[in-house]
Amino acid sequence: MTDQKKKKANIIQPPNKLKQMAGEGGLDPQTIQQAECALTDTAKRNARCVDHYIAAIKVHLKYINKIPTDQWDDEMYSDILALALDIKSQGTLIGCPLITQVSDILITFMETIHKLDPKVVAIIEKFDDALEQLSQRDEHHANENKDILEKQLIKKLYESCHEYMRKA
């Protein structure tokens, strides 16, 4: 007979302190609706932060392009990823879900490749330019063919990622 070690797990039921403090009843739909409004208002007040994050990616890329590729490190990669996450978080909230969608594609791509190389940097540049366009376009609401152009833009971005993955 094999001497198999038994897996033991203790189940603990911690006291439900939050229930004791919050009591009964839940929140009424009106309060939740007010919270939705508070969220939208705060997001709109901070809407220009997205531009700041998009610009920050540009600054990072400019710096990265200036130094030799053998000096590129994980921190540079994670700094850009963190900015993309910030952009994604705010796009929908400021009324531009496409910014969230595009940054999400960038995040998925970066999580797949895990590190920077010149081709990846070029792709990130494409994404950043697209995000910049979207951010500005949303401000002016000015294009009749908006939907078609947006679809084309997303298609192009996907294609650059797929192209890279195919060659990798």
Place this chain on the structure above:
Amino acid sequence: MAKSNYSFQDIKVLIVEDNLPMYELIKSVIMTFGFKKIYRAQDGKQGFDTFCRIKTDLIITDWEMKPVSGIEMIEMIRKNPQSPNPFVPIIMLSGYGQKSHIIQARDVGTTEFLIKPFCAQQLYKRIEHIIEKPRDFVQSEHFFGPDRRRHKHEDFEGGAKREDDVLSPPHDDIDYVYIDVDA
């Protein structure tokens, strides 16, 4: 009769978020819910220190922060002997949406996971879930945190795997079982 609301004013909430606009978003939502005692930390290390000092009742945290991430902080809260309450409910609010991240968050002891961008209703649902359907904690050699088996399927007829599960007691009175596999 009018339905009474939860009373959140005495509940201490810690928001661990390095991004100021995002912190303000979360704060604006939970203040509207009725939370009054709100504390902020800007990374996992500061978050753990603030939690040890204030002993907050609920934590809402981001994932990506420097120098210490939200995930590392959750590990500290659940496993560090200095942690004042390893059972504290923790909501992870992150831009990461891939399944692998959600599993990673779950495996370090996250209570609830919410993907950014979020809406107030989603955040409220997570808080309500923690209050109304709290999960037991599991302590084993490799894991400490809320039970990762969230759903109990009423129609599940298989055997229980855990030693202390009492759902399927051994059937001493059965000598053999006949199963017709072609049926």
